[in-house]
Amino acid sequence: MLYGTRLRALSIATFVTLTGGLALAFFYAPMDADQGFMQKIFYVHVPMAIVALCGFVFGGVMAIQHLRTRDSRYDLRSYVAIHLSLILGAGVLLTGAIWAKASWGHWWVWDEPTLVSFLIVFLLYATYQPMRFSIEDREKQARYASVFAITAGAFVPLNFLAVRLAQAYTHPRVFATTDGGLPARMQLPFYLCLAGMALLYVTLWRYEMTSKHTSAQLRALRRKLAGDDAVAPAGRTAAPSLPTT
Amino acid sequence: MSAPTSTPPAGGRDAVAEGAASPRLVPMRAAVRALLRKELGLELRAPQAVPAMALFSVTTLVVFHFALQRGEVAGDLGAGVLWVTLLFAAMLGISRLFVADHEEGGLDGFLLAPTDRTAMLVAKALALFAFLAVVEVVAVPAFALLLLGPAPDAGAYAQLAALLALADAGIALVGTLVGAMAVQTRARDLLVPLMALPLLIPVVIGAAKGSTPLLSDAGARAVEVRWLLVLGLYDLVFGLLAYALFDYLIED
Numbered sequence: 053m054l055y056g057t058r059l060r061a062l063s064i065a066t067f068v069t070l071t072g073g074l075a076l077a078f079f080y081a082p083m084d085a086d087q088g089f090m091q092k093i094f095y096v097h098v099p100m101a102i103v104a105l106c107g108f109v110f111g112g113v114m115a116i117q118h119l120r121t122r123d124s125r126y127d128l129r130s131y132v133a134i135h136l137s138l139i140l141g142a143g144v145l146l147t148g149a150i151w152a153k154a155s156w157g158h159w160w161v162w163d164e165p166t167l168v169s170f171l172i173v174f175l176l177y178a179t180y181q182p183m184r185f186s187i188e189d190r191e192k193q194a195r196y197a198s199v200f201a202i203t204a205g206a207f208v209p210l211n212f213l214a215v216r217l218a219q220a221y222t223h224p225r226v227f228a229t230t231d232g233g234l235p236a237r238m239q240l241p242f243y244l245c246l247a248g249m250a251l252l253y254v255t256l257w258r259y260e261m262t263s264k265h266t267s268a269q270l271r272a273l274r275r276k277l278a279g280d281d282a283v284a285p286a287g288r289t290a291a292p293s294l295p296t297t
Numbered sequence: 298m299s300a301p302t303s304t305p306p307a308g309g310r311d312a313v314a315e316g317a318a319s320p321r322l323v324p325m326r327a328a329v330r331a332l333l334r335k336e337l338g339l340e341l342r343a344p345q346a347v348p349a350m351a352l353f354s355v356t357t358l359v360v361f362h363f364a365l366q367r368g369e370v371a372g373d374l375g376a377g378v379l380w381v382t383l384l385f386a387a388m389l390g391i392s393r394l395f396v397a398d399h400e401e402g403g404l405d406g407f408l409l410a411p412t413d414r415t416a417m418l419v420a421k422a423l424a425l426f427a428f429l430a431v432v433e434v435v436a437v438p439a440f441a442l443l444l445l446g447p448a449p450d451a452g453a454y455a456q457l458a459a460l461l462a463l464a465d466a467g468i469a470l471v472g473t474l475v476g477a478m479a480v481q482t483r484a485r486d487l488l489v490p491l492m493a494l495p496l497l498i499p500v501v502i503g504a505a506k507g508s509t510p511l512l513s514d515a516g517a518r519a520v521e522v523r524w525l526l527v528l529g530l531y532d533l534v535f536g537l538l539a540y541a542l543f544d545y546l547i548e549d
Contacts, residue, residue: 119545176495179488186482196478199542200492203474206538207496214499214527218506 059258066255070248076241090154095241097147099249100140101170105208107137107253108177112205115198127194127292130201132260134180136253141174169215176204184290194292268294323412325419332407332420337427339397346393347428354386354436358443369446375512376505379440383433383461384468384497390428391472392489394421395480404547418473418543425476426469433461446514453517457508460520463528464504470535471496477546503527 077095084091111133118126148167149159162168183200187193234242275283323331340347361378362368370378398404407417437457441448449457471493479488507524511517 119542172495172498176492179491179495182484183478183482183488183492186484186488188483192481195545195548196481199474199478199545202542203496203538206534210531210534211499214502214531217523217527218502 059255059262062251062255062258066248066251069244069251073241073244073246073248076244081238081241082235087155090151093147093151093154095245096249097144097151098242099246100147101144101166102246103249103253104137104140104144105170105173106250107133107140108173108208109205111137112201115201115205118194118198119202124194124292124294127198128261128264128294130198131184131292132257132264134177134201136256136260138174138177138180140253141170141177144170145174165216165218166212169212172211172215173204173208176207180204181290185288188288190293197292264291265294321411323410325413325416328410328412328416329419329423332416333423335403336420336424340424340428346390347431349393350386350389350428350432351435353389354382354432355439355443357382357385358436358440362444368444370444371446371512371514373505373509375445376508378444379437379508379512380464380501380505382440383429383436383464384494384501386432386436387429387468387472388490388493390425390432391468391476391493392479392486394425394472394476396485399480408547414544414547415540417547418539421476422469422473422539425472426465429465429468430461433465437461445512447512447516449511449517453511456520457511459525460504460507460511460528463525463532464500466532467500467528467535468497470532470539471500474535474539474543474546477543481546499531500528503531 077092111130114126114130114133118130152161153159180200184193184197187196271283475489475493479485482488503524507520
């Protein structure tokens, strides 16, 4: 698969959707009665969290594919997905802390189950890269990373369930869980922001896949032109290696 | 028969695994029994993990006494002290679980044997469960003696034992998976707690919430059933996950 095709169109679509979504969030969506302007961070924080979690699960699905087919391209897909989700996850925790400070007066609150679960998931996935890095054999590294990705992917819903059970609902939730949900004028900006964030994730994923594939091809070509000795071996890395064909 | 196999259908491994009728295949129960006997025999002849875990848990209780600066704990604080102690002691056992096999070639020997690899998972998880149970026989009375304020009756201890059994099953399953993963890495002892602790947070939630009423100052109350269900669900999910994934961890 060529990851470089239509990257420009995808980038433009991402830019337009995300900018449009944020513009609507700022100028069209109503001000929140309690939280005022600070509530606008909701349009960044929640889509980012949803996309990051979907990315983790996608990484797990690709890992299943990797174990089934033993094709290292699936390992690369899983690796890039998890690695981007981790970056988004850091953003989720940061925006979550800012939101908590603004609306509840503390940088961190333990009685918001979604945020706490997210922290646990983030801490778990933070060991993904060190784990890969400490296994030298490439085939084993890929296999173990896939086992980790599947375990962690299955852990995500279980963890959310357990943390939610453990905590009382003391704070009002933006998504009313029993009735209604979002008001109509907040729905459109929210879903547009969600789509924009998802597109951003896909775009970044495609860029990184393209980059990884291109450098693997470049190495293969160099080796072909200058001989095997001219190209230094890849060295120890957490990133998966592709078969150079 | 093992979890989803992915090697080519004509592969030697599948040919062996499929032949349940084949006389050469060691039946699962015999393999588990042999492996478990090896684990327990090793620990009995040269005790290593269990004494270390037991000593560690008692020392941790002493550390808690000074760190919390109190002579008695009860209720949620008591449950927290107990579960942190047991969980951290379990980390020691998990990091040691596969080390001897890895260093002395026990894994290679097992891979050569004509048997299902799930036998290794079952035997290791049972061994870890047994180690944890022995450690708790020391650590829980030590906790009751040294730190626990209220004196729960026998009924409360029976309920605590049920919670411990469910939690130990979860720790044993996750620990076997994480231990098998970590033993192949360079940073073995660093990675075990980093991977296992976040994975075990649901166990801590269920166990700590469940045992809080048992250790309450105002007399023990019954465990809420939902915490037993949370622990049971966790054991089920990780049991299935470990069963499906363990084969990939001991392939070579």
